[in-house]
Amino acid sequence: MKTLSTLLLSALLLLSGRIYATPTAADTLKGQKLFIQHVSQSVCNKLNEEEKKKPLNKLSPEEGQALLTDVLQTSMQDHIDEMAAIMKANKVSKPRKFGEMVGREVVVVLLQNCPLSQQLFASVGVSAMKDKPTIAPEEKPVLMLVSAEICQRLDTENAKSAISSRPKTERKQVIENAMQGAMLKHLEALSNYYGLKQIQNNSHMETVGRKIGLLLADQCPNYLMQMGLDEVTEN
Template sequence: MKHFLPLLGLLLLGWATCQPVAAQATDTLPGHNRFARLIANSLCTRIQAEGQRQDLEKLTPKQADDLFLRLMMTSMSEHASEFTDLISAGKRRGLSSNKIGHDMGETAVKMLSVDCPGSMKLILRTSSAQKGLGPKGQQSMNNISEEERAVLQPMADSVCVQLSAEDARHPLKAMTVAGRSETMSKIMQTTVIKNMPALMTVYSTEQLGNKESMEAFGIKLATLMMSKCPTYLIMLGEDAKKKR
C-alpha cells in the first residue's frame, strides 16, 4: 500500500504538463514567483467557488480539463497587465513568451497543489492525472463507495493530522529520504492497525490479505489524503523521483 503514496505524489508533481518535472522554481525572472502566486491564489478561490456549485469529483476527465482551462484563463485575464509586464521583462532576457507562460503555469500549479488542498478534487479528475494512474489506479480512485468513504476519510484525516504534528516536531523536509519514508510508513501502518475493526466492516478477511485489494485500498486512502495534506504526498513523490 505504501508504494501508492509516492505514486500519487509523482502524479501530482507531473500533472501540469505530463512532462518530467523541473527542479523547484526559482525566481530567475523578477516577478515570476509573485505572478505565479497571484494566479494560484485566484485559481484556489475560483475552484472552491466552483466546488460549491457542482460535485467536482463527478466530472469526466474532459469536463475537468475544460473547467480547469477556463478557470486558468479567467485568472490570467484578471492579471493581464502583470503578465504583459512579465513577458516584456522576459523578452529583454531573450526568453520566449511560450516558455515564460509554461514555466509560470507549472509554478502556479505546484503552489496551488501545496497551498490549496481543495483544488485536488478538480486536479485529480483531469485527463493527465487519470492517465498517470493507469487503468487499475483510475478504477480504484474513481470507485470509492459511500461505505468505504465513511471508514477511509477519518483515517486519511488522522494520517494528515499525525504528519502535521510530526512535521512540527521534526520538519519532514529536513529529514533524509529514508527518514521521511520510515516516518510516513510508521504513521500509515499504525493508523491501519488502529482502524482494523472499522476496515473489516467494509473489506472481507480475504480482501485484507490480498495484495491487489490492498493496493486499491492504498490508492483510495491516498486520494482522500490529497484533498487534506497534499504537501506530504508531494514530498514522497519528490523522493521517489530521486530514486529513479
C-alpha cells in the first residue's frame, strides 16, 4: 500500500505542476519583491470585490480565465510607474521578459496568500490540460470517497497547524499520509470497482491518481496548489 500511495502522490504532483508556468527566477532585482507584493495585493483586492458581485467558485473555467487575465493586467497597469522605475534603475533591456517573470512570481504569491485565487487557478489549470483523464459517471462516486477523505484528513491536519507554514518535507509527508490513509480506508470500494489486478498496476493507478487530482482541484484546491508550489519554488 505504501507503493500505491506513492504512485498516487506522484500522479497528483504531475497534475498540480501542470497548473503552473515555468519556475520563478531565483534572483530578483532591487525593488522587484516589493513591486510583486503591491501587484499581488491589488489582484487579491480586485478578486475580493468580484466575489461580492458573484461567488468566484460559480464561474466557468472560461469566465475564471477572463477574470484572472483582466485583474492581472489592470493591477500591473495600476503600478506601471513603479515597474518602469525598477526597469530603469536596474537597466532592464528586455521589458517583455521582465514582465513575464514578474507575472509568474505574482501568481506564486497569490497562490500562497490569496485564497480566492486558488480555486480560479485550479479551475483554469485543469481546464487547460490537453490529456485530462475522463471520469466515468459510475466511477466518480468511488473516487470521491477517496478525494473527500483526503480533503478531510488534510483539513484535520491543517487545523492542528497550518500545512502551508510547515517545512516542505513535512508537508509532503502529511499529504502522503493523508493519501495513504484514504486509499487504505476505501481499498475495498476501489478493488470492487477496478479489480485487484488493476489496483496493483502502476500505470493504471497513475491515471487513477490524476483523476483524484481533478476532484481535489474542485474539493480542496488549496492543498493541490501547495503541492504545485512546492514543485516550482524552493523551501
